[in-house]
Structure formats: C-alpha cells, structure tokens
Amino acid sequence: xxDRLSSKPQTPKRLAILGGLVSELWHDKAGFIGFLVIALIxxxxxxxxxxxxxxxxxxxxMARLQPPVWLANGDWNHILGTDNLGRDVLSRVIxxxxxxxxxxxxxxxxxxxxxxxxxxxxxxxxxxxxxxxMRIVDIQVSFPGILMIxxxxxxxxxxxxxxxxxxxxxxxxxxxxxxxxxxxxxxxxPYVEAASVMGCRPRRIIFRHILPxxxxxxxxxxxxxxxxxxxxxxxxxxxxxxxxxxxxxWGLDVASGRDYIFIAxxxxxxxxxxxxxxxxxINLFANWVRxxxxxxxxxxxxxxxxxxxxxxxxxxxxxxxx
Amino acid sequence: xxxxxxxxxxxxxxxxxxxxVNYLTRSKGFWSRPRPISALEGVSFDVRPGETLxxxxxxxxxxxxxxxxILRRIDSATGQIIFKGTDITTLKGEKLRRLRxxxxxxxxxxxxxxxxxxxxxxxxxxxxxxxxxxxxxEAARDQVVELLDLVGLPADAASRYPHAFSGGQRQRIxxxxxxxxxxxxxxxxxxxxxxxxxxxxxxxxxxxxxxxQLKLSYIFIAHDLSIVRHISHRVAILYAGRLVEIAxxxxxxxxxxxxxxxxxxxxxxxxxxxxQRARERIACEGEVPDIANPQPGCRFxxxxxxxxxxxxxxxxxxxxxxxxxxxxxxxxx
Numbered sequence: 001x002x003d004r005l006s007s008k009p010q011t012p013k014r015l016a017i018l019g020g021l022v023s024e025l026w027h028d029k030a031g032f033i034g035f036l037v038i039a040l041i042x043x044x045x046x047x048x049x050x051x052x053x054x055x056x057x058x059x060x061x062m063a064r065l066q067p068p069v070w071l072a073n074g075d076w077n078h079i080l081g082t083d084n085l086g087r088d089v090l091s092r093v094i095x096x097x098x099x100x101x102x103x104x105x106x107x108x109x110x111x112x113x114x115x116x117x118x119x120x121x122x123x124x125x126x127x128x129x130x131x132x133x134m135r136i137v138d139i140q141v142s143f144p145g146i147l148m149i150x151x152x153x154x155x156x157x158x159x160x161x162x163x164x165x166x167x168x169x170x171x172x173x174x175x176x177x178x179x180x181x182x183x184x185x186x187x188x189x190p191y192v193e194a195a196s197v198m199g200c201r202p203r204r205i206i207f208r209h210i211l212p213x214x215x216x217x218x219x220x221x222x223x224x225x226x227x228x229x230x231x232x233x234x235x236x237x238x239x240x241x242x243x244x245x246x247x248x249x250w251g252l253d254v255a256s257g258r259d260y261i262f263i264a265x266x267x268x269x270x271x272x273x274x275x276x277x278x279x280x281x282i283n284l285f286a287n288w289v290r291x292x293x294x295x296x297x298x299x300x301x302x303x304x305x306x307x308x309x310x311x312x313x314x315x316x317x318x319x320x321x322x
Numbered sequence: 323x324x325x326x327x328x329x330x331x332x333x334x335x336x337x338x339x340x341x342x343v344n345y346l347t348r349s350k351g352f353w354s355r356p357r358p359i360s361a362l363e364g365v366s367f368d369v370r371p372g373e374t375l376x377x378x379x380x381x382x383x384x385x386x387x388x389x390x391x392i393l394r395r396i397d398s399a400t401g402q403i404i405f406k407g408t409d410i411t412t413l414k415g416e417k418l419r420r421l422r423x424x425x426x427x428x429x430x431x432x433x434x435x436x437x438x439x440x441x442x443x444x445x446x447x448x449x450x451x452x453x454x455x456x457x458x459x460e461a462a463r464d465q466v467v468e469l470l471d472l473v474g475l476p477a478d479a480a481s482r483y484p485h486a487f488s489g490g491q492r493q494r495i496x497x498x499x500x501x502x503x504x505x506x507x508x509x510x511x512x513x514x515x516x517x518x519x520x521x522x523x524x525x526x527x528x529x530x531x532x533x534x535q536l537k538l539s540y541i542f543i544a545h546d547l548s549i550v551r552h553i554s555h556r557v558a559i560l561y562a563g564r565l566v567e568i569a570x571x572x573x574x575x576x577x578x579x580x581x582x583x584x585x586x587x588x589x590x591x592x593x594x595x596x597x598q599r600a601r602e603r604i605a606c607e608g609e610v611p612d613i614a615n616p617q618p619g620c621r622f623x624x625x626x627x628x629x630x631x632x633x634x635x636x637x638x639x640x641x642x643x644x645x646x647x648x649x650x651x652x653x654x655x
Binding site for chain 2: 189190191193194195196197198199200201204208209212293294295296299
C-alpha cells in the first residue's frame with residue numbers, strides 16, 4: 001500500500017487494484033490453491049527441458065515396465081517407473097503437459113471465441129440471421145466430428161497447429177448454442193430495454209449489459225470442454241493423426257497405457273492424474289473468478305470472511321466489548 | 323393544477339395521431355403465415371409541456387404498447403407521433419438514437435431495471451456517456467451525485483451496487499437515470515405498482531415535485547386509479563386497444579361519460595365505509611373481447627349495459643362532447 005504515496009497518479013491506482021485482487025485470492029484458500037497448481041503445472045510445461053530427468057522418447061528395453069520407486073523393484077532412477085518401451089514416465093508426464101495444455105487452452109479459447117461471437121450475433125439479431133447461423137450449427141453438429149478431423153488432418157498433415165485448428169472447428173457449436181439461449185433471455189430483461197431506450201448503441205448493450213451475464217456459464221462450459229478436448233486430442237493421437245511421436249501428451253499416454261492397465265497401472269495413472277489435477281485446479285480458480293465478477297456474491301464473501309475472522313478471535317472481541 | 327391551458331398556441335411536447343400497433347402471431351405450423359393482431363388502434367392524444375397524461379386500462383388494453391410505440395421501441399403500423407414539432411414516426415438509426423435523449427422510460431420492476439453488475443454511478447452516468455456529454459463515469463460523478471440528491475439519495479450511494487438498495491430506492495435510482503439527460507418527456511410504465519403501498523406515495527410525490535422543478539411531461543401508465551387521479555392532469559382510458567375516453571382529470575373522475583369509465587370508477591373503493599356501502603357498484607358482465615379475433619363494432623359492446631344493435635355493427639368514433647373531453651360511445655356523445 002506504500003505505492004499509493006508515489007507521485008505518479010495512474011500506476012499506483014492500478015497496482016492497488018491488483019494488490020486488492022491478490023489479497024482477495026489469498027483469502028479464498030481453494031481459489032488460491034487452484035491458481036498455485038495451475039501456475040506450477042504451467043511452469044513445469046514451460047521448463048520441461050530443464051526439469052525432466054530423461055529424454056521422454058529415450059527407450060531402454062532393459063528397464064521395461066519398472067514400477068514407481070515406492071513399490072518393490074522400483075528404484076530412484078525412474079521415480080514414477082517406466083513404460084512398455086522403457087521410457088521414463090515422469091519425464092513423459094512433464095513433457096506431455098506441453099502439448100496437452102497448449103492444445104486444450106488454445107482450443108477452448110479459439111472455439112469459445114468463435115462460438116460466443118456466433119451465439120451473440122444470432123441471439124441479439126434474431127430473425128433470419130439467427131435462423132441461418134443456427135442451421136449452420138445444426139449441420140456442423142450432425143456431421144460426425146471424427147470424420148471431419150480425419151479429413152482435415154489428412155489434407156493438412158498432422159501437427160500441433162493442425163490439431164488446434166481441427167478441434168476448434170469441431171467444438172465451437174456448443175458455445176454458440178448456449179450463448180444464444182442466454183442472450184435471447186437476457187435481451188428481454190428490463191435493464192437491457194432501459195439501456196436501448198436510453199440510446200445505447202448495440203455494441204455497448206452487448207458488452208456492458210449482456211456479456212457479463214455469460215461469465216459464469218461460459219467458465220463452467222469452458223472447463224468441461226477443456227477435459228473434452230484433452231480426451232478428443234488423446235483419441236486423435238491414438239489414431240496416429242494427432243500429436244506425433246517422439247512428442248507426447250497426457251491424453252496420448254493415457255490412451256496407449258490402457259493396454260497395460262492390469263500389469264502396469266502407473267502408465268495410465270500419472271498422466272491421468274495430471275489431467276485431473278489441471279481440471280480440478282482450473283475449476284477452483286474459475287469458481288473464485290466467478291464470485292469475484294459478481295458484485296452480490298463478492299459482497300457476501302466479504303461478509304463471511306469478516307464474520308469468520310470474528311469467530312477466530314472471540315477473545316479480542318470480548319475484550320473490546322468490556 | 324386543473325387550470326391547464328387548452329389554447330392551441332402551446333406547442334404540445336407530444337402529439338399522437340391515430341396510432342396503431344400490430345403484433346404478429348406466431349405462425350401455427352410450417353406453412354401458415356404469421357397474422358397481424360391489432361394491439362392498438364386509432365389512439366390520439368396530446369401531452370403538453372409540464373403535463374401528466376394518465377394512461378389507464380386493464381391488462382392487455384394496450385397501455386404498455388402505447389408507451390413503447392411512443393418511445394419507438396416498437397414500430398407503429400399506422401398513425402403519427404410528433405415530438406416537439408418533429409415527426410418521429412419513422413426515424414431511424416443515429417437520428418433515432420439522438421432522439422432518445424429527449425424521451426426516457428421509467429420501468430415497472432425496480433429489481434430488474436438496474437444492471438446488478440453496474441455501480442449506481444455507472445448506471446446513472448450511462449445515458450450521459452452514450453450521448454457524449456461526459457467521457458467516463460468518474461467524470462460524471464458530480465452530476466450523478468446531484469441527480470441522486472434530486473431524488474433524495476445520499477451521495478455515497480453512487481459507489482454501491484443495486485442489490486444494496488430497497489425497491490423504492492431503486493425506483494428513485496431509475497428515475498435519476500431517466501432524468502440524467504434532462505428529457506422533455508418521461509414515460510413511466512407502472513412505476514409504482516411493484517412497490518409497497520407505503521413507498522408508493524413517496525415515489526409519486528417525488529415524481530410530482532420533479533415535474534414542477536424540471537417542467538417535465540409524463541405519460542403515467544397505471545391501473546391504480548387513485549394514484550392516476552393524484553398525479554395526472556389529463557386521463558386517457560384504453561379498452562382493448564382503443565381509446566374510449568380522454569378528459570381532464572376532474573372531468574373524468576366526476577363526470578365520466580363512457581360506460582366503461584363508469585364501471586372502472588365504481589370499482590375504486592372510497593375510504594368511508596358508510597359511503598362505500600351506499601355506492602352502486604357497476605359490475606361488467608361478459609368477457610373481454612379477444613383482440614386476435616376482432617368483432618365489428620364497439621369493443622366494449624359485449625359487456626356494455628347500453629349496447630344496442632348499432633354498437634355491435636359500427637365502431638363509435640372519438641367525439642369531443644365538452645371542451646377537452648372526448649368519448650367514443652354512440653349513446654353518450
């Protein structure tokens with residue numbers, strides 16, 4: 001808070017807002033842990049070349065299917081064991097985070113953006129525009145996604161970029177449908193009518209009055225879709241059209257470890273755990289974002305935390321009363 | 323207040339001439355075309371500067387539709403809307419948007435009429451921002467505080483969110499927002515019917531004192547006749563999308579001409595049990611006409627005690643029976 005004393009008027013204010021947000025995040029323990037885990041996983045993905053103990057593609061037939069260190073026969077050379085080709089599972093999990101996070105996050109962002117724009121336009125304009133856009137969505141939904149993916153990949157050739165494009169093309173429709181239905185109902189709300197009678201331009205109505213109502217459902221949908229994308233990417237990679245060896249991803253490892261589930265559970269468990277942890281922590285963090293963007297919820301949270309602090313220090317309070 | 327000017331030299335704030343609005347039915351089945359339903363037909367009235375026109379009618383009588391058509395929220399099928407001397411019936415785009423600064427709306431439900439994610443400051447400053455009066459909400463703070471003071475709210479209300487306020491306070495905020503651009507005309511669509519009785523009087527009195535201070539014209543849409551009597555200078559009665567009677571307040575309450583107006587007024591309780599018991603209550607038999615399947619003749623004919631064959635065949639024109647008092651009835655004009 002010493003920043004406020006600085007002579008520049010603009011930056012300290014921004015810093016103060018940022019500081020306020022950080023302290024709010026710190027007070028919501030679940031949200032903070034979620035944020036921390038996301039940060040750690042992202043850091044792990046970015047720093048993979050330096051922290052991974054082995055090359056994730058290096059095979060060692062002598063050390064096939066070694067169990068993790070805490071089981072009998074496990075050793076410290078391969079903390080999480082090795083797979084059917086003797087590759088180090090820990091290194092694969094660390095490297096796999098890269099493509100999984102990259103593909104998952106970019107697809108959710110790109111498909112989400114396309115879907116939100118289409119949904120907003122369809123819901124706000126209504127009439128014929130809505131009819132045309134929603135029929136396009138219907139056609140796309142009824143067209144088998146995997147066929148589309150196979151078609152596009154065989155034309156463009158498999159790569160991470162292709163994966164992102166392909167999965168975005170096949171996954172934007174759900175956002176469009178959900179956004180459209182919310183926009184159509186919010187458009188009838190009196191404060192939106194008030195805004196248009198007041199003389200707001202459509203753009204302002206959409207961004208100031210309609211879009212904020214989409215934050216909560218879109219966060220939820222985006223997180224659900226993230227898991228979907230990770231699994232879709234695994235399926236496509238499993239067919240040999242997605243992430244190409246020697247590169248790897250969590251989804252690919254889960255898919256290929258499936259055959260060994262009864263003799264070497266660690267192949268499927270650790271990358272799977274990576275997916276679970278990522279989704280769970282995004283969820284916790286998103287919940288914090290949701291509450292923070294809703295003034296009413298936010299005020300409730302402040303009230304609770306103040307009440308909680310009073311519970312923790314009842315002795316002090318009593319002293320004050322006396 | 324009853325000595326309002328009837329001289330034609332005063333340019334009316336709003337002049338509505340034979341306004342009609344059609345709604346389209348949802349088409350039944352794939353092949354049938356949507357059919358227009360006439361929700362409002364041949365409505366004409368003037369609102370002079372500083373005057374309140376009470377628009378009264380039962381549910382579905384078209385009073386809200388009339389308000390929305392005047393504000394150009396919905397398009398009118400026939401007629402003319404003249405605002406301060408300019409015909410605004412077919413205004414479009416940026417011109418229409420500019421026009422909106424001159425006429426504002428106060429909504430019925432104070433809980434839904436404010437965006438829950440916007441501070442009061444942002445909500446009240448929004449009209450100023452969209453019409454380019456100020457650059458940002460912060461820059462409008464002084465004006466907003468002034469407006470809040472005008473409607474009787476403390477200055478610190480500006481930085482709070484709508485959920486911190488009661489219904490009556492929110493309605494005051496809604497009024498402050500409507501007044502931000504200093505409009506000439508405010509359409510108040512049942513502004514007090516969602517409020518507690520104890521708060522109603524406050525809001526109505528506030529609206530009246532603001533009218534005197536700012537020379538506002540109101541179109542006050544309501545179904546509560548006692549409040550309409552309190553606030554209006556002139557009263558227009560709508561029935562099934564048609565204007566049946568329009569007159570100065572005291573004329574209409576003391577000398578109603580149309581049988582529907584009589585029935586409506588007889589339903590208002592009097593705060594004197596002896597008098598109330600002695601009063602004759604005119605109850606209307608029959609059904610409200612289905613405006614989707616309009617019958618020829620007077621719309622009130624199916625319930626009217628005076629109805630004759632002529633009423634069922636030809637619809638009565640609005641005729642001036644006394645200065646400033648017009649009625650649409652074959653038998654009473």
